[in-house]
Amino acid sequence: MSMAVVALVTSCTAQAAGGGGASPSTTGAPPSSSSAPAPTTPTTEPAGTPTTDDKPSSTPSSSPTSAQPAAKVLMKDGDESEKVRELQARLRQVGYFDRAPTGFYGTMTAGAVKAFQKKRELPQTGSVDETTWQRLVGMTHKPTAAELKPSTTNKLDTPDPRCMTGRVLCISKESRTLAWMIDGKVVSSMDVRFGSENTPTREGTFQVNSKSRNHVSTIYHTPMPFAMFFSGGQAVHYSSDFAARGYNGASHGCVNVRDRGKIATLFDQVKVGDKVVVHW
Template sequence: MAKGTENEQVREAQARLRQLGHFHRSPTAFYGAMTAEAVSAFQGTKGLTATGEVDAATWRALVAATRKPTGDELRPSTTNEVDTPDQRCMTGRVLCISKESRTLAWMVDGKVVSAMDVRFGAVNTPTREGTFKVDRKEVEWKSTLYHSDMPYSMFFSGGQAVHYSADFAARGYDGGSHGCVNVRDKDRLATVFSQVKVGDKVVVHW
C-alpha cells in the first residue's frame, strides 16, 4: 500500500495505526499524506526503513503489534479530527474541505470557527477538487437530476454543493453522494449556512 491506494486494507491499516497512537482520525480507506506519515512513524519504532509505504514486512509488524480492529474502530461514529488546513484556506472566509480526513472546516482568517464530518461522491460521480466560490445558497432544494432533498445547500461547482444529507446521517460512510459534499450534522450545518456568504471561498483538497 502506498499513497493513492484506496481499499479496505488501507482502512484496516489506519485502524491498527490508530490503536498505536500514530493515526489520529477515523479510518477513511484512502492512503494519503497523513497515512504515509503514520506508517513512517510506526516503521521507525520497529527498526524498519521509514518509507511511508506498507510492504510485507511492515504489514506483518503492524499486525503483530495490534489486534484485529472492531467494526466500530473501522467505521467509528465519532466526529473525525480536522485535517491540517490547506494553505489556500488560511486567508479570508473559507469552507475548507479535506477528502482524506473527511471533514469540513468553516474558517475565517485562518481560524476554525466550526467543523463537521462530510461524505463525498461515489467513484462514478466524484466530488471535484480545487478552489471555488459559493455561487448560491438554498435553504431548501431538491436535486433536479436525482430528486433528492438537499437542505442548506451551498453550491460551489455547477450542481455540486455542500448540503445536509439524511442518508449520510442514517447510513454513514456506507453510502455516497452524486458529487456533493454531504453533511450529517444538520444543526451545525444550519449555523454555518447562516454565516457563509455568496462569494466565500471553497477549497476541496486531499
C-alpha cells in the first residue's frame, strides 16, 4: 500500500548580527559657554579614571563577565554528540525524556533539561552547565549500551494482556511500536506507522492469514516487501517511505515498519496463524 502525500517542512535558523555603536567625537573646539563644568567633560577626563556615570560604557562587550556563562555551558541546543546521547539517556532514567536517545540536542531535549532544572530550583536555561550535569549524574547511573541505543526509537508500551500468551505481533498505537512476543517475552521490537484518519488501521485481535515476501499492492501498485496480512488488505510490511520520511506521512491502513533488517528477520520467524493484536 502506498503512503499518503508527505508535506516536507524545512526550518532555517537565522543568526542575529550585532553591531557596535560609534564613540562620540573628541575633536573640535571646547565649549564656549562657561556653564559647562570642565570636570565632567569626557575630553578632559584623565585616562583610566572612571566617573560616576560611565560604568556601563567602561565594560567592553568581550569582558570576562559576559563570556563566563558561555564558557560554563557543557551542552546546548544544536549540539550533536555521544555526550548528548548520554544526557538524554540519563534524563530518560529519571522520567524527563520519553523517547530513545538520538545524540542531537533539539527543542525536546532543551525542554527536558529545563523541566529538570525547575524541579531542582536551578536556573531554567535549557542548557546543561556543570551544576545541572553534576546534579543529574548524581541521580542516575551510567547508561548501558541498550539504554544509549535501544531497539526502538519509541519507548515500548506495556504489553496488552492479550499479548502475554502464545506467539503474538503486539502492536501499540499509543507508543507506535511493534513487539514480537513469545509467551510474554519480547523477542524483538521496532517502530511502526499507521493509517491516516481517513484510512485507519483496524484495532482488535487478528491472526496472520498470509505472507508475501515481495508483495506489490494491487490497488496502489507500490511495493510492500515482507507483507504479513492480518485483516483484509491490511498488513505489517516494510515501507521505504516511512524509512525516508518518518511520521510526516501515513499508510492506507497498513502497519509500516522502517527498519528493513528487522522486519526481514521477523518475516522469517512469524508463521501463518500467529496472533496479531493492535491496540491503544
